[in-house]
Amino acid sequence: MTTTPPGRYLNPVLDADWPDPDAIRDGDTYVMVVSSFNRAPGLPVPTSPDLVNWTVASHALAAVPPVDHFALPRRGDGVWAPAIRRHGDDLVIVYPDPDHGIFSTRARSAAGPWSEPTLLLAGSGLIDPCPLWDDDGRAYLVHGWAASRAGVKNRLTVVEVAPDLSRPVGRPRTVVDGDALPGYTTLEGPKFYKRDGWYWIFAPAGGVSTGWQSVFRSRDVFGPYSDRIVLAQGDTPINGAHQGAWVDTPDGDDWFLHFQDRGAYGRVVHLQPMAWDDGWPVLGESGPDGVGRPVLEHDSPVPGTVQAGHGPDGSDDFTAAGLGPQWHWRANPAPYWAHPDGSGSLALAAVPADRGDLRGLGNVLGQILPGQPLTATTTLSLPDGVSGTRAGLVILGQAYCWLGLERTESGVTVAAGRLLDGVAEERVHRSDLPGPATIEIRLTSDGTGTADLAYRLPDSADWVPANAATAGVIA
Numbered sequence: 001m002t003t004t005p006p007g008r009y010l011n012p013v014l015d016a017d018w019p020d021p022d023a024i025r026d027g028d029t030y031v032m033v034v035s036s037f038n039r040a041p042g043l044p045v046p047t048s049p050d051l052v053n054w055t056v057a058s059h060a061l062a063a064v065p066p067v068d069h070f071a072l073p074r075r076g077d078g079v080w081a082p083a084i085r086r087h088g089d090d091l092v093i094v095y096p097d098p099d100h101g102i103f104s105t106r107a108r109s110a111a112g113p114w115s116e117p118t119l120l121l122a123g124s125g126l127i128d129p130c131p132l133w134d135d136d137g138r139a140y141l142v143h144g145w146a147a148s149r150a151g152v153k154n155r156l157t158v159v160e161v162a163p164d165l166s167r168p169v170g171r172p173r174t175v176v177d178g179d180a181l182p183g184y185t186t187l188e189g190p191k192f193y194k195r196d197g198w199y200w201i202f203a204p205a206g207g208v209s210t211g212w213q214s215v216f217r218s219r220d221v222f223g224p225y226s227d228r229i230v231l232a233q234g235d236t237p238i239n240g241a242h243q244g245a246w247v248d249t250p251d252g253d254d255w256f257l258h259f260q261d262r263g264a265y266g267r268v269v270h271l272q273p274m275a276w277d278d279g280w281p282v283l284g285e286s287g288p289d290g291v292g293r294p295v296l297e298h299d300s301p302v303p304g305t306v307q308a309g310h311g312p313d314g315s316d317d318f319t320a321a322g323l324g325p326q327w328h329w330r331a332n333p334a335p336y337w338a339h340p341d342g343s344g345s346l347a348l349a350a351v352p353a354d355r356g357d358l359r360g361l362g363n364v365l366g367q368i369l370p371g372q373p374l375t376a377t378t379t380l381s382l383p384d385g386v387s388g389t390r391a392g393l394v395i396l397g398q399a400y401c402w403l404g405l406e407r408t409e410s411g412v413t414v415a416a417g418r419l420l421d422g423v424a425e426e427r428v429h430r431s432d433l434p435g436p437a438t439i440e441i442r443l444t445s446d447g448t449g450t451a452d453l454a455y456r457l458p459d460s461a462d463w464v465p466a467n468a469a470t471a472g473v474i475a
Contacts, residue, residue, distance in 0.1 A: 003307070004297065004307055006304050006305065006306050007299060007300050007303055007304050007305060008297060008298070008299060008300060008307075009052045009271065009297070009298060009300045009305065009307045010296065010297050010307065010310075011238070011270040011271060011294070011295065011296050011297070011298075012260065012262075012268040012269055012270045012310060012371070013051070013052050013053075013054070013257075013269055013270065013271045013307075013310065014046075014054060014268060014269035014310065014311045015262075015265070015268050015310035015311055015370055015371040015372050016265060016266065016268060016310075016311045016368040016369065016370045016371055017265060017266025017267055017268070017368045017369075018032075018034045018044075018046070018259070018266075018267065018268065018269050018311075018368070019034055019035040019037075019081075019259060019266060019267035020034055020035040020080070020081035020082070020128075020189065020243055020259065020267065021033070021034050021243075021244050021245060021257050021258070021259060021269050022034075022081070022082060022083045022084050022130070022191060022244070022245045023084070023244075023245040023247050023257050024084055024085060024086060024245070024247060025247050025248060025249070025250075026086055026091065026110070028049065028250065029047050029048070029049060029110070030047065030048045030049070030050075030051050030247060031045060031046075031047050031057075031084060031091065031110045032045065032046045032047070032048070032054065032084070032245075032257070033045055033060070033082045033083070033084040033093055033095075034046075034082070035079055035080055035081050035082065036059075036061075036064075036078065036079045036328075037075070037076060037077065037078045037079055037080070038064060038070060038073055038074045038075060038076070038077055038078040038330060038331060039064075039078075039328040039329070039330065040061070040062075040063050040064050040070065040328060040329045040330075040331060040332045040333060041059035041061055041062050041063070041328060042059060042060070042061035042063075042064045042078065042079045043059055043060035043061045043079055043082060043093060043095060043105075043114075044056050044058075044059050044060075044325070045057050045058045045059065045060055045084075045093075045110050045112075046312070047110050049302070050300060050301060050302040050305045051247070051255060051257070051271055051300075051301045051302070052271065052300055052301070052302075052305050052307050053305070053307065053308050053309070054311065054312060055312050056312055056325035056326065057110040057111050057112075057325075058107075058110060058111050058112040058113075058114065058325070059112075059114075059325065060093050060105050060107070060112070060114040061079065061105070061114070061117070063332040063333075064078045064079065064331075064332055065097075065100075065103075065117060066100070067332050070331055070332045071331055071332050071362065072331050072360070072362055073330040073331045073359065073360060073361070073362050074331075075359070077097070077098070077099060078097060079095050079096075079097065080095070080096045080097070080098055080127050080128065080146075081095075081096070081127065081128040081188075081189050081243070082094060082095035082096075082129075083095075083129060083130035083131065083191060083192075085130075085131055085133075087131075087133055089108060090106040090107065090108060091106060091107050091108070091109065091110060092104060092105075092106045092131065092165065093105050093106070093114070094120065094129045094130065094131050094141070094165065095117075095129070096126055096127045096128060096129055096143070098124065098125060098126070098127050098146045098148070098149050099124055099149060100119075100122070100124075101119050101120070101121050101122040101123050101124075101126060102119075102120045102121040102123075102126050102129045102141070102143065103117040103118060103119055103120060104117065104118055104120050104131075104165045105117045105118075118165075118166065120141070120161060120165050120166070120167070120168070121141070121143075121159070121161075121168060123150075124149040124150060125145050125146045125147070125148070125149030125150025125151070125152070126143055126145070126146075126150070127143060127144050127145065127146045127188065128143055128144040128188050128189045128190060129141050129142070129143040130142050130143070130190055130191045130192040131161070131165065131192065132192040132193070132194060132199075132221075133163065134194065134221065135194070137163060138160060138163065139160065139161050139162065139163045139165065140158055140159065140160050140161065140192070140221055141158070141159050141160075141161045141165075141168075141192075142156055142157065142158050142175070142190045142192045142201055143156070143157055143159075143190070144156055144157075144187065144188035144189065144190060144203075145157070145188075153186060153187075153188070154177075154178035154179055154184065154185060154186060154187045154188075154205075155174050155176065155177050155178055155179070155187065156174070156175055156176040156178075156187060156190050156201060156203060156216075157172045157173065157174055157175065158172070158173055158175045158221060158222055159171070159172035159173070173222050175201070175216075175218075175222055175223040175224075175225055176201065176203070176216055176223070176225055176227070178205060181227060183206075184205045184206070184214075185205060185206055185207065186205060186206060186207050186208075186211065187203055187204075187205040187214075188203065188204065188205070188243075189203055189204045189242070189243040190202065190203040191203070191244075191245060191246065193246060197219065198217045198218070198219065199217065199218050199219070199220070199221050199225075200215060200216070200217050200246075201215070201216040201217075201225065202214075202215050202216075202244075202245075202246060203215075203216065203243075204242030204243040204258075205242075206240075206242075207240065208240055208261050208267075209239055209240040209261040209263075210239065210240055211240050211242050212229050212231060212232040212233070212241070212242055212291075213229070213230055213231035213232070213241065213242040213243070213244075213256075213258065213283060213292075214227055214228065214229050214230065215227070215228055215230050215280065215281055217280075228280050229291050230280065230281050230282060230283050230291065230292050231256070231258070231272065231283035231284055231291070231292040231293075231294065232287075232291050232292070232293070233293075233294070234287045234291070234293040235293070236293050236294050236296070237296075238260050238270065238294040238296075239260060239261065240259075240260055240261050241258055241260055241270065241284075241294045242258055242259070243258055243259055244256055244257040244258030244259060244269075245257045245258075246274065246281070249301055249302075253273075253274075253301065254273075254274035254275070254276075254281070255271060255272065255273060255274055255301055256271075256272045256273075256274045256281075256283045256284075257269055257270070257271055257272075258270055258272065258283075258294075260294075262371055263449070264369075264397070264449050265369060265370070265371035266368070268371055270294055271298075271301075272284040272292070272294055272295060272298075273285075273295065273298055273299075277290070309372075310370065310371070310372050311368075311370055311372075312325075312326060313326070314326045314367045314368075314370070314376070317344060318340055318342075318343070318344055318345055318346045319342055319343075319344050320340065320342060321340065321341070321342050322340055323338060323340055323346075323365075326367050326368075327365055327366070327367060328365075328366055328367070329362060329363065329364065329365060329366070330361065330362050330364050330366065330396075331362025331363075332362070333362065333363070334351075334363075336349050337349050337351065337363050337365075338365060348363075348365065348391065349363070350385050350389045350391075351363045356425075357400075357419050357424075357425045358394055358396055358400055358402065358419075358425075359396065359398075359400065359419075364394065364396060366396065369395070369445065370445075370447070371447055372447045373445060373446055373447040374443075374444075374445050374447070375442065375443070375444050375445075376442070376443045376445075377440060377441065377442045377443075378393065378440070378441055379438065379439070379440050379441075380392065380393070380404060380405060380438065380439055380440070380441055381405075381436070381437055381438040382404075382405040382406075382407060382412055382437045383437055384407075385407045386407065387407055387408055387409050388406070388407065389406070389407040390404060390405065390406040390407070390415065391404050391405055392404015392405065392415075392416075392441070393441045393443060393453065395443070395451055395453075398422065399418070399419055399420045399421075399422065400418065400419050401416070401417070401418040401419075401453065401466075402416065402417055402418070402453075403415075403416045403429070403441055403453040403454075403455060403466045404416075404439075404441065405433070405437060405439060406430075407437075411432070411433070411437075412433045412437040413430050413431060413432055413433055414429070414430070414431045414432075414433055414439060414455060414464075415427060415429060415430050416428050416429035416430075416453065416466040428466070429466050433457075434457075435457070435458070436458065438458055439455045439456065439457060439458075440455060440456050440457075440458075441453065441454070441455050442454045442455070442456075442463060452465065452466075453465075453466040454466060
């Protein structure tokens with residue numbers, strides 16, 4: 001990791017897949033929530049004292065509802081872009097499931113416990129909601145549309161809802177039609193605010209990897225809204241700089257958190273300073289056209305802040321009684337899948353559910369792969385099981401590669417496999433394992449899109465590359 005002196009930070013502040021961030025300041029603590037799709041537990045809630053260093057305080061969803069539906073991996077479905085707000089005594093998260101509707105859950109603090117989610121708006125294709133409680137106590141919700149489900153997109157809708165977010169109480173109205181704005185495509189991800197008598201909607205457009213951040217303002221909650229582009233890539237290397245959260249400090253300074261699509265590493269989170277010009281925000285540094293440009297390095301919001309890394313630590317010695325917050329499953333887990341007993345090791349159950357390749361398995365315990373160089377090691381044993389039982393370390397995405405142990409009729413072998421064409425897995429390494437069914441596995445990632453897997457035998461100093469099992473870091 002490249003380091004900065006105290007009081008400075010480098011972007012991205014979260015260099016891993018923390019998609020579609022929203023955040024608020026809750027007292028002296030900043031609280032974030034991000035998309036989690038089909039991962040369980042879902043809706044991670046990171047917190048920070050300084051907007052630079054983040055740890056995961058809780059997950060708002062122990063399992064992804066409907067629980068039976070997400071008992072299998074459903075890539076890209078589930079929890080899309082959420083929003084978080086403080087209302088009265090509660091932190092409130094509103095999140096969409098594009099196939100089921102818009103839900104809310106609440107807790108007294110970021111640590112939880114979070115309530116069972118309740119349905120606010122039923123419907124298909126309703127996405128990216130954000131609530132606003134007005135000065136008179138009335139509540140409104142802005143949301144976008146997913147064309148894949150609703151047949152329409154590129155528009156923002158506002159509807160009045162009950163202040164307890166139990167139901168809609170008004171007629172939904174389109175307040176911004178992207179098709180009527182020159183050059184606008186894929187207008188989505190809105191965040192709703194009211195400051196100084198203005199209603200503000202921050203919303204990205206132009207697509208995940210190529211878009212920009214726009215801001216809309218009106219004196220009336222239902223518009224008409226004026227628009228301005230306030231953050232764009234320009235001549236910087238930060239593509240698609242958009243979709244995030246306006247937050248303030250106790251001293252009254254303004255900041256903006258947003259994501260950038262880093263391909264194999266997902267949607268990483270950047271922090272931008274925010275200033276004002278002619279009544280409109282400028283994010284990052286002002287460019288020659290007056291539009292903000294993302295910064296790569298800047299003074300920290302809290303003077304003297306030391307940037308400890310670019311995301312929560314993923315290490316785990318398995319001495320706790322449960323899995324740490326860095327772990328997730330690819331589907332709602334069965335209770336017997338993992339047995340952390342605090343002994344310094346983790347027992348994983350062999351689940352007889354081979355669906356042809358690892359992408360179809362829910363019982364894959366994972367972490368988000370950092371976009372920084374890293375070396376990760378673990379010791380793996382496969383003491384028993386029927387022929388065909390396998391365990392290992394995998395880099396898993398649309399394609400994947402893995403290295404581990406596999407039980408055969410004659411014993412245990414070191415094996416490696418990969419799936420690159422999206423169709424069929426192939427074995428690219430196999431060697432007999434002398435002695436105990438135990439190896440050490442090493443993953444080395446360079447932070448630029450490639451990774452290597454290797455193993456060594458107990459009491460050996462020599463790492464053995466997994467031959468052609470090196471498939472790179474796959475999105």
